[in-house]
Every structure is written in structure tokens, then in C-alpha cells.
Amino acid sequence: MRMHRGSSKDGRPRSRPSETLPLSASPDDVALDLEVARAGRSERSSVRVARGTPIREAIRSVAGSPEGCAVLVDGVPVPLDLPVDRPMSLVIVPTFSGG
16 A cells, blocks of 8 residues: 555654754844833843844833833933844833823
8 A cells, every 4th residue: 555645654653853942042032131110110021032023022022012112222212123133131111101
């Protein structure tokens, strides 16, 4: 009996999948330290994102909506669409709150 090419019942032993790095250790990941400064207190967190991810997406993962925030890198404001290309420390300053 001849099985078609994609059959899993052809009797050959299955090869093991190649070892892959977990996402947290991917060479394309970049570590970000985030500090959200609110009303005299700061909340710190760390996150890993893929190289090229806009800062907006990193902020969304820890601080909610990035709109209405000022983001500082080394004390200098940066745009939310800036792609992450290296490890960075971001200070996020919400500019409005409430509803």
C-alpha cells in the first residue's frame, strides 16, 4: 500500500522538531525598562518587545492607552511611533486622566 506524501501513517519514525529559542531569548527581542510617573509615585516594569516595535505598543502593554502620554528617553521627549532598536529606559508621563 502506498500512502500519499503528507501522510503521517507511512511508518517512518517522526523526527524531533529542531530546538528553538524561547521568545524571551530571541535575538530580535529588546528589553525596555518602563517607569510610569503618576502623582508623585512611580510604577516600574520591564518588558521585552520585538526589534522595530513602536514605543506605542510597549506602552500599551503596561500602561494602557499611550495617547495622552509624554514619553521621555534620557530626558528627551520621543514620538510614540519611534521603533525600538536597542534596550531603552522610558519614562512615561500621563498628561491627562479621568473621564
